[in-house]
Structure formats: structure tokens, C-alpha cells
Amino acid sequence: MREILPSLNGWYAAGRPFGLATVVGVSRSAPRGPGAAMAVGPRDEVVGSVSGGCVEGAVFELAREVLESGQARTETFGYSDQDAFAVGLTCGGEITLLVRRVAPEEDPSFGALAEAVAEGRPVTLATVVDGPAPRGAGLAVWADGVTGSLGAAGLTAAVTADARGGLALGATGRRHYGAHGERREDDVTVFLQSFAPPPRMLVFGAIDYAAAVARIGDFLGYRVTVCDARPVFATPKRFPPGVEVVVDWPHRYLGSTRTDGRTVICVLTHDPKFDVPLLTEALRRPAAYIGAMGSRRTHEDRMARLGEAGLTGPELARLRSPIGLDLGARTPEEVAVSVAAEIVALRWGGSGTPLGATAGAIHQDHTPRELSGRTAAGEGTS
Structure with missing residues (x-):
């Protein structure tokens, strides 16, 4: 989402709502990783991408519906590698999207996120994906501050602690909680997306x-x-x-x-x-x-x-x-x-x-790994 934040913040600052689709889960050879985003703004202007072009048409219509209704939705796009080309998802795999409406009067966490990113402060955006908590509810967390709420105080406190703990690592992914913040797998799913300053x-x-x-x-x-x-x-x-x-x-x-x-x-x-x-x-x-x-x-x-x-x-x-x-x-x-x-x-x-x-999935893992320190004695020159 970082690359489209200037456009999103422009709409947000002008009080113009937009529909925001964010990749919150992937599997197999999905084209883009968690955190990739596409937004539909005023006059149907589109910024960003969630699949490199495979399903953007369907996501555009979905974002327009959510922008109109104000009701956040999750949708999964996925087909077998054999059938992918016929239906448009040419890389196969599967992506799960959270699509929500963002507007200043409804989502103070987004403004706090944009401000922190612009100032170079590490920040994590936590958004409810599924469960009894309000879907699409957001929480912006940085080292010494929090903006927004996920509903129950216990859930907000637990997610705040996890988000703050992952700031140094720039971790992005889904976490599961009980309705009041307990560590459980069957209740509330929250997507934590960290924005650290550029390396x-x-x-x-x-x-x-x-x-x-x-x-x-x-x-x-x-x-x-x-x-x-x-x-x-x-x-x-x-x-x-x-x-x-x-x-x-x-x-x-x-x-x-x-x-x-x-x-x-x-x-x-x-x-x-x-x-x-x-x-x-x-x-x-x-x-x-x-x-x-x-x-x-x-x-x-x-x-x-x-x-x-x-x-x-x-x-x-x-x-x-x-x-x-x-x-x-x-x-x-x-x-x-x-x-x-x-x-x-x-x-x-x-x-x-x-x-x-090579054989198998092209995109093996969307989580950056610790870079190896092995010697390169067996490698060729530049």
C-alpha cells in the first residue's frame, strides 16, 4: 500500500471516501503478497494493484459496491493452475481480499497511518478481517501512540501489544484472537500490516x-x-x-x-x-x-x-x-x-x-527471510 498512500491521503484529506481492497492472505503462486492494495476513489479513479491485472476488473466492481454500501467484505479469488488462464487468474494460486470503505469521519486510524508513514515513523495498521468484531475496523499503532478501536477493549489491547511488538521486524500477516483478546483460532481474524521506513x-x-x-x-x-x-x-x-x-x-x-x-x-x-x-x-x-x-x-x-x-x-x-x-x-x-x-x-x-x-510454484513465500551470510566463494564475478 505504501506506493499508493500519497493518492489515498489526498482523497482522505479532501474528505472524499474511497474503497480500499487489501490482500490479507495468499497461497501457492499468488501474484502479489499480503499488504498489496488497490483503491477506487472519486469518479472511479483507480490506483494500485492486487494481482498484477488478473482480477482487477472484479475487484473494481466490488470496491464500488463497498464504497456505496459502507459494508466491508472479504472475498477470495483462486483457481487451479490448470484452469487459471481460462478465467483470468493467469498465475494460479489464491488471494483473499478485505475490501472496505475509508472516509475521515469513519476511520481515524487511516489518517494516523498516513501521517506516521510521511514522517518516517514505523507504524502498524491492524484491521479486522473476520469474526464478531466489526469487519474493517482499524487501529493504527506506533511506538508511543494508538489511534482507532477494534471494539472490545481486551481485543484492542491484545492487538496493540502484538502490533507494537512487530514494529521492529516490519511483520505483516494475520493473527487470530478471541472476541476479548484471548489467544484463540476460532473467533476474530485481524490483519496486521507494518510500515517501517525504507531500508x-x-x-x-x-x-x-x-x-x-x-x-x-x-x-x-x-x-x-x-x-x-x-x-x-x-x-x-x-x-x-x-x-x-x-x-x-x-x-x-x-x-x-x-x-x-x-x-x-x-x-x-x-x-x-x-x-x-x-x-x-x-x-x-x-x-x-x-x-x-x-x-x-x-x-x-x-x-x-x-x-x-x-x-x-x-x-x-x-x-x-x-x-x-x-x-x-x-x-x-x-x-x-x-x-x-x-x-x-x-x-x-x-x-x-x-x-x-525449475518446477513448482514460482512465488514460494511472501515473507522476506533473514538474508544469508554464507560466503560467495563459489559464485562468479559480477
Whole structure:
């Protein structure tokens, strides 16, 4: 939903109700994950997507009905893979949608959500999907505040505690409760959707490859910072708009900034005087991905120097080097695709194998996994 929030907030601020369809459950090779959203606003304007085009026509009509009636509904769209093309759900699988009307006078939680996201504050939106509690009732929860209600005080308190506990992880999914907040599987279903600030991508080495990696990182939704100690190279005009450019020694900057379990670190300097102190710092702090550019000879020399600097085996095992997947890349843009491919594959548990050479569901899991820290000794160069 994040990508369509500006449009939704514009309608909301203007007091114009809209119908909001949100994916709250998926199975098999469903095209989009939980939290994907589509909205129908004034004059039948549509933003967003819940299936990449498969069932949007039916969802459009459903959202219009809900917008008119004000009664939230849940609907499931799913067909066998064999029959999917005939009925329009070309990827097979199954998606369950919650469709509800959103208006300022009815849903204060949505305004609180939009404000928190705009300010970069982690927030979770909890919405009743099914059960005796009011379907579509919403609750916006952040670290030190709550807006909205799910009806029963016990249910609201239990969901608030769970939503707050998942803020750091950015967890999204369904939870089940008793009507008063008890842990039960047969009463109230609540969809918890977390909105954490965009993850960071830190690119070290302001070379031409860095500009391409920064561009694709921005495209993938990262908040990108490029750092280099050489002011002649670290200039904003060499990088895409919106990319932060810092002139500083890489290890010093990294030591002074915050990283977490979603941060991506790309070391493109392949110069020992920069690499060794930088990677010594990087491999000892939270990060989802740490990759370093260079040939296999450079990699071997770098690993020896890092060992001499005191890094342990488990710390060294976190390094992805040579950086990227083996795509046969040559140009900076191709190398950036290679790096992005490795990051995406690790995030979602992909193998990097051509889909035509695999069997089974294409979309294995819509929950990002902890990125692996395995060495890349057996991988090709970028």
C-alpha cells in the first residue's frame, strides 16, 4: 500500500471516501503478497494493484459496491493452475481480499497511518478481517501512540501489544484472537500490516559502478547513500536525484551511522586502504547484505587481510564476494542488475536459477527471510 498512500491521503484529506481492497492472505503462486492494495476513489479513479491485472476488473466492481454500501467484505479469488488462464487468474494460486470503505469521519486510524508513514515513523495498521468484531475496523499503532478501536477493549489491547511488538521486524500477516483478546483460532481474524521506513543501501566508492548501483537501489525502494573520501568523485551531480552523497572516509562514516537487519552495504572501492577498515566495521554490525567488488585474486587478498585484522570465521562468512550473481555482466548497468539480483534472491530465498529450469510454484513465500551470510566463494564475478 505504501506506493499508493500519497493518492489515498489526498482523497482522505479532501474528505472524499474511497474503497480500499487489501490482500490479507495468499497461497501457492499468488501474484502479489499480503499488504498489496488497490483503491477506487472519486469518479472511479483507480490506483494500485492486487494481482498484477488478473482480477482487477472484479475487484473494481466490488470496491464500488463497498464504497456505496459502507459494508466491508472479504472475498477470495483462486483457481487451479490448470484452469487459471481460462478465467483470468493467469498465475494460479489464491488471494483473499478485505475490501472496505475509508472516509475521515469513519476511520481515524487511516489518517494516523498516513501521517506516521510521511514522517518516517514505523507504524502498524491492524484491521479486522473476520469474526464478531466489526469487519474493517482499524487501529493504527506506533511506538508511543494508538489511534482507532477494534471494539472490545481486551481485543484492542491484545492487538496493540502484538502490533507494537512487530514494529521492529516490519511483520505483516494475520493473527487470530478471541472476541476479548484471548489467544484463540476460532473467533476474530485481524490483519496486521507494518510500515517501517525504507531500508538503507550504503554504497562505498563513488565510481561509475556506484552510480548504477545507487540508481537500481533507489528503484528497489532503498534509501541510498554513497560515500567516498575523495571529494572530486563524491559529488551529487554524478548520482541520481534523491541519493545522499557523503564525503568521508568509508569506515569512519559507517561507524557513525545507523544500520539494522534490513541495511544493504555494497563496497565497490576494491582498494585495501579503504576496504579493510570498512569491512572490519561492516562485518561486526547489523546488516542484511554485505557485498564487495573485486576479482577472485582481490577477494583472496582481502580475506587474508581481514583475517589478519582479527575477524573471525563467522564474521567473514557474512561477506558476499565477488559481489553479485553470475550474469556475465560487463557494463556498470549490467553489474548493478547482477548486484540487485543477488540481493533480491537472498531476501526471498531465490536460487538464481532460470525459472524455465525449475518446477513448482514460482512465488514460494511472501515473507522476506533473514538474508544469508554464507560466503560467495563459489559464485562468479559480477
